[in-house]
Amino acid sequence: MKRLVAVGAAALTLIAVGCGSSDEPTSAAGGNQEREITVFAASSLTAAFTQIGSDFEAANPRLTVTFNFGPSDGLAGQIESEGVADVFASASPTWMDDLASATGVTQRTDFARNKLVIITPPDDPAGIGSIDDLADPGLQLVLAAVGVPVGDYARQVLRNAGIAKAAAANVVSNERDDASVVAKIASGEADTGIVYASDVTESVAPTVHSIEIPGDVNVIATYPIAVVDGAKSSDLARAFVRYVSGPDGQATLRAFGFLPPT
Amino acid sequence: MSLHVDVEVEVDRFRLEAEFLAEPGETVGLLGPNGAGKSTLVSVLAGLTQPAEGRVELDGSVLDDRAAHVHMNPEERSVGIVFQDLLLFPHLTAQDNVAFPLRARGVPAHEATDRARVLLGRLGVGERAHARPAELSGGEAQRVALARALVAEPRLLLLDEPLSALDVRARGRIKSLVRDTLRTFPGVRLLVTHDPVEAAMLSDRLVLLEEGRVTQTGTPDEIRRAPRTSFAADLVGVNFFAGRLERADEGTARLVTSAGEIVVAWPSDLPERSEDAIGVLRPIDISLHLQPPEGSARNVFRGRVVGIEIAGDRARVQVDSSPLLVAEITLGSISRLGLVEGTDVWASFKAVEVDLLPP
Amino acid sequence: MPAVLALIAGFGVALVALPLIGLIIRTPWSRAGDILGSASARTALRLSLIVATASALVGLLVAFPLAWALARSQFRGKALVRALVVLPLVMPPVVGGVALLSAFGRRGLVGGPLYDVFGLQITFTVWAAVLASTFVSFPLLVLALEVGLRSLDVRLEDAASTMGAARWYVLRRVTLPLLAPQIAAGLVLAWARALGEFGATITFAGNLPGRTQTLPLAVFEQLQTDPGGAIALSLLLVTVSLVVIVTLRGRFLQTR
Numbered sequence: 001m002k003r004l005v006a007v008g009a010a011a012l013t014l015i016a017v018g019c020g021s022s023d024e025p026t027s028a029a030g031g032n033q034e035r036e037i038t039v040f041a042a043s044s045l046t047a048a049f050t051q052i053g054s055d056f057e058a059a060n061p062r063l064t065v066t067f068n069f070g071p072s073d074g075l076a077g078q079i080e081s082e083g084v085a086d087v088f089a090s091a092s093p094t095w096m097d098d099l100a101s102a103t104g105v106t107q108r109t110d111f112a113r114n115k116l117v118i119i120t121p122p123d124d125p126a127g128i129g130s131i132d133d134l135a136d137p138g139l140q141l142v143l144a145a146v147g148v149p150v151g152d153y154a155r156q157v158l159r160n161a162g163i164a165k166a167a168a169a170n171v172v173s174n175e176r177d178d179a180s181v182v183a184k185i186a187s188g189e190a191d192t193g194i195v196y197a198s199d200v201t202e203s204v205a206p207t208v209h210s211i212e213i214p215g216d217v218n219v220i221a222t223y224p225i226a227v228v229d230g231a232k233s234s235d236l237a238r239a240f241v242r243y244v245s246g247p248d249g250q251a252t253l254r255a256f257g258f259l260p261p262t
Numbered sequence: 263m264s265l266h267v268d269v270e271v272e273v274d275r276f277r278l279e280a281e282f283l284a285e286p287g288e289t290v291g292l293l294g295p296n297g298a299g300k301s302t303l304v305s306v307l308a309g310l311t312q313p314a315e316g317r318v319e320l321d322g323s324v325l326d327d328r329a330a331h332v333h334m335n336p337e338e339r340s341v342g343i344v345f346q347d348l349l350l351f352p353h354l355t356a357q358d359n360v361a362f363p364l365r366a367r368g369v370p371a372h373e374a375t376d377r378a379r380v381l382l383g384r385l386g387v388g389e390r391a392h393a394r395p396a397e398l399s400g401g402e403a404q405r406v407a408l409a410r411a412l413v414a415e416p417r418l419l420l421l422d423e424p425l426s427a428l429d430v431r432a433r434g435r436i437k438s439l440v441r442d443t444l445r446t447f448p449g450v451r452l453l454v455t456h457d458p459v460e461a462a463m464l465s466d467r468l469v470l471l472e473e474g475r476v477t478q479t480g481t482p483d484e485i486r487r488a489p490r491t492s493f494a495a496d497l498v499g500v501n502f503f504a505g506r507l508e509r510a511d512e513g514t515a516r517l518v519t520s521a522g523e524i525v526v527a528w529p530s531d532l533p534e535r536s537e538d539a540i541g542v543l544r545p546i547d548i549s550l551h552l553q554p555p556e557g558s559a560r561n562v563f564r565g566r567v568v569g570i571e572i573a574g575d576r577a578r579v580q581v582d583s584s585p586l587l588v589a590e591i592t593l594g595s596i597s598r599l600g601l602v603e604g605t606d607v608w609a610s611f612k613a614v615e616v617d618l619l620p621p
Numbered sequence: 622m623p624a625v626l627a628l629i630a631g632f633g634v635a636l637v638a639l640p641l642i643g644l645i646i647r648t649p650w651s652r653a654g655d656i657l658g659s660a661s662a663r664t665a666l667r668l669s670l671i672v673a674t675a676s677a678l679v680g681l682l683v684a685f686p687l688a689w690a691l692a693r694s695q696f697r698g699k700a701l702v703r704a705l706v707v708l709p710l711v712m713p714p715v716v717g718g719v720a721l722l723s724a725f726g727r728r729g730l731v732g733g734p735l736y737d738v739f740g741l742q743i744t745f746t747v748w749a750a751v752l753a754s755t756f757v758s759f760p761l762l763v764l765a766l767e768v769g770l771r772s773l774d775v776r777l778e779d780a781a782s783t784m785g786a787a788r789w790y791v792l793r794r795v796t797l798p799l800l801a802p803q804i805a806a807g808l809v810l811a812w813a814r815a816l817g818e819f820g821a822t823i824t825f826a827g828n829l830p831g832r833t834q835t836l837p838l839a840v841f842e843q844l845q846t847d848p849g850g851a852i853a854l855s856l857l858l859v860t861v862s863l864v865v866i867v868t869l870r871g872r873f874l875q876t877r
Binding site: 073074077081140142146147148171172174175176184187189190 | 728823830841
């Protein structure tokens with residue numbers, strides 16, 4: 001009996017190893033037109049790209065756009081190991097460079113920029129007036145984790161303002177993306193956080209109080225987008241990237257708080 | 263120093279009414295069939311069940327007095343119990359089991375352990391002191407349970423079916439141990455059992471409990487001479503008839519039972535009619551025949567042999583006549599008549615041989 | 622055992638073993654030493670062990686009276702209480718974290734007054750990590766203890782009281798020792814669950830090395846930047862859990 005159990009386990013192992021090591025098949029050379037594209041995009045693009053996605057679908061009937069939103073560093077890693085994305089839109093050039101050297105990308109374009117902003121709960125319990133207040137001892141500051149673009153940018157901003165060390169002592173949590181930072185502040189759980197200006201959407205605005213960061217200290221994030229090499233539906237992917245850079249896509253991005261790419 | 267019980271207890275829909283007295287120096291055997299209320303009574307004496315009515319008093323202390331709203335909790339009572347399933351603590355050694363009643367009452371560990379070890383030795387299981395209950399034989403476990411009941415020197419010792427769990431061999435050995443222990447125990451001793459032989463062997467006085475009521479008390483001899491219920495009669499192995507007594511002809515009377523009529527000698531000191539008459543007939547006074555007998559016996563009943571019990575050179579033969587009869591004849595007679603189960607027989611006995619008991 | 626069942630059982634073993642084998646194969650063994658020896662890994666591991674142990678013990682304290690009530694008492698709403706107790710097990714942990722925030726966060730039902738009046742804040746502290754882990758793991762303890770209490774022969778406790786033992790003595794010397802196997806089993810399960818807790822912790826306690834970044838959170842963070850490192854840390858987590866479970870199973874979970 002023990003032998004049969006072992007046989008079963010071994011059989012399953014062999015099957016699994018055999019399947020797992022094969023490469024992902026690309027689309028058939030004969031070109032069956034795939035009517036679906038998968039877009040991996042930074043979580044700060046969630047609202048904007050969801051809108052762009054439905055607009056793109058409306059303009060191209062029988063086409064489906066599937067999104068996977070998340071921190072750019074995590075998404076890049078996922079594409080590199082699993083390789084199921086057609087398009088990658090990153091919140092920082094770093095992770096696009098990473099993907100370019102690992103898997104390879106084409107038609108890379110910078111399509112938007114984003115600046116950072118300080119947010120606090122609506123009643124601003126800690127009385128934040130400016131960036132320098134983030135150095136006040138005992139403050140509860142929430143940032144995205146190191147490696148997440150907005151987390152790196154925020155720390156850059158704090159360095160620019162000369163309060164990196166003091167502010168670091170105030171960090172109480174490293175969140176996995178900007179949405180989580182917004183959640184912590186909007187619920188009043190922490191005193192303040194730094195996120196993208198685009199994160200303060202129409203629905204978020206009433207739940208937080210925003211404070212501008214001076215231009216000489218602020219970081220402007222550049223967002224690149226590209227078609228991933230080996231994408232199943234490269235024609236459609238290219239069309240999507242063109243749409244995002246085109247007037248309709250840009251208008252939508254503007255409406256959601258993003259700055260133009262240049 | 264005595265135990266006085268006078269209670270009414272209701273458990274689920276079972277109702278028990280019991281009153282009896284137990285003096286120190288005598289072992290009282292509470293005897294009854296299963297379902298009679300024995301476990302309920304044990305539970306009341308232990309303090310685990312409260313009586314609906316009545317009073318329990320031990321050695322001057324009131325354990326229960328419903329009218330006065332007194333109920334002494336089990337842990338405050340001075341009762342040593344050997345439980346039907348022994349209930350030894352499986353996670354403790356024999357020694358720690360015996361020491362438990364002392365430790366629970368605050369006796370220091372080493373003193374408790376010493377006393378436990380001594381007692382285990384006296385009961386013949388000293389060398390098993392460090393064994394767990396699972397490792398003990400039936401007889402050994404019984405001794406440990408007995409030691410545990412005795413160690414705290416209780417004023418009431420209560421043995422609940424002490425021999426029921428043992429096999430025949432162990433039973434013999436334990437019986438003598440239990441009898442000796444009971445004899446030397448200074449307080450009140452109560453034995454609860456359904457086994458009449460056990461009760462007769464170990465008790466000085468019996469209290470018969472049937473269907474929640476005490477039906478008879480007395481020494482085994484007293485009960486043997488005058489059993490008041492069929493259970494009591496079964497106990498002492500006599501034929502038992504209960505019914506309406508009606509005067510018949512020529513100095514005889516009819517005892518009309520639900521199973522049939524028997525003819526008895528008319529008792530001069532009884533009224534003309536009696537509703538609750540009891541007649542007792544010893545098995546040895548019944549004769550068995552293969553043909554309808556002729557003779558002076560007024561009671562002749564026909565039936566089939568439904569059971570034969572050999573005891574030494576005698577045999578007890580059960581006949582399914584109406585009423586049921588148990589006859590005692592010699593083994594020789596069994597073979598002479600060729601009696602086996604199913605044999606058709608006639609049983610006969612004289613009217614004068616039936617003992618009518620005074621009400 | 623019939624052949625078919627044995628085969629299926631084999632698949633069952635594979636189901637659990639394959640991910641572990643995958644981890645071992647994918648671990649960057651050359652770098653593993655550096656990753657596991659790093660300060661953040663050691664801090665995260667130490668924090669995880671402390672939080673898991675504290676959760677298991679706190680859980681036991683909370684679970685025992687609950688299990689007793691469920692096993693021994695009759696009261697109205699018993700079915701509701703039982704359902705509530707099981708809820709953290711079936712709730713997605715992140716949802717659990719959100720629920721904890723609404724109750725114990727700075728603006729929460731209970732946390733709000735605590736903060737406003739006493740200045741006490743539980744979130745972003747190690748206590749929040751303990752609370753989150755306890756929340757998701759104590760149902761396992763309640764279930765294990767309830768089963769144990771039900772299977773206990775109550776007559777033994779009655780017998781003990783006739784031997785002069787007051788209720789606390791009975792609890793201490795009879796009930797608890799007899800429950801020891803179930804307590805141990807429950808503790809091991811709860812501890813293992815607490816060790817692996819992620820969703821509720823990150824939502825309620827936040828993520829800060831040294832204070833709330835337990836090993837699962839560290840793995841998640843590593844996954845973003847250094848997948849190989851994340852795998853090494855994952856293997857560490859699994860190994861620690863296995864070692865503890867196997868050791869304790871041997872010593873405390875043997876039935877008598």
